Amino acid sequence: MMLSHGLICALSGTVVGLLSVASVADAAEQTVRFKPGASFATLNGAIKGYDGQDYRLGAKAGQVMSVLFKPGNRSCYFNVLPPGSQDVAIFVGSTSGNEFSANLQATGDYVIRVYLMRNAARRNEQCKYSFTVEISGEQTGAVDAPSTDALVPGTDFNATSEVPCARVSGQPSTSCKAGVVRRGNGDADVTIFWPDGGTRVLFFKQGKFAGADTSQADGAAKLSSSVDNGLYFIRVGEQRFEIPDALVFGG
Secondary structure, eight states, X not given: OOSSHHHHHXXXXXXXXXXXXXXXXXXXXXXXXXXXTOSEEEEEEEEXXXXXXXXXXXXXXXXXXXXXXXXXXTTEEEEEEOTTXXXXXXXXXXXXXXXXXXXXXXXEEEEEEEEEOHHHHHTTOEEEEEEEEEEEOOOOSOOSSOOOOOOOTTSSOXXXXXXXXXXXXTOOOEEXXXXXXXXXXXXXXXXXXXXXXXXXXXXXXXXXXXXXXXXXXXXXOOEEEEEETTEEEEEETTEEEEEEHHHHHOO
């Protein structure tokens, strides 16, 4: 994912584009089902010319959807369509890249649509691809103290900030933009925006670090955290984050 206007709009639930940027004449459809106990799945496929491929999966408002797409053709992309949409996307891969992660705003069936851009479709090119999709951070119906925080105008975040971060082991810390969705009772999802593109979502449960959207690219990454002087020191594989507790709890 690119740290771009298109991605930020996608994360805020704003329509970022129309599928007309692609040339999909006919999209076959497949239902995505996770294995029992799993929260992600990896799929492979191939498309050619103007034929696309749709992948449909159900999700709930408040969950986080993450997609990592690996195409074999530079003109091959994916879009994400919200429930009920036929052609209006909340994420357009041709402008925002091959990674998507967002807090979902509606309950229903989402569609991941794989397609070739018009220039490649016209030449009847082929694209072999694979992608991993994860649905995580499910809300239960029994939240004792729901958040009443107002949203930052133009976003679906209760607060935004900049936090120290490092993407690679041995790299000095830099500053990453961050946005938080607070669910009350110390539950929160913090989305980190890497300066060079891409995101990482950190999950907090009852004020404790509970995990990350690790299946995007590093499902086996080791997770660790500690708290000192009002800061969460979090590691996800080689990545490091310093998250103020005020960002998680508010105040």
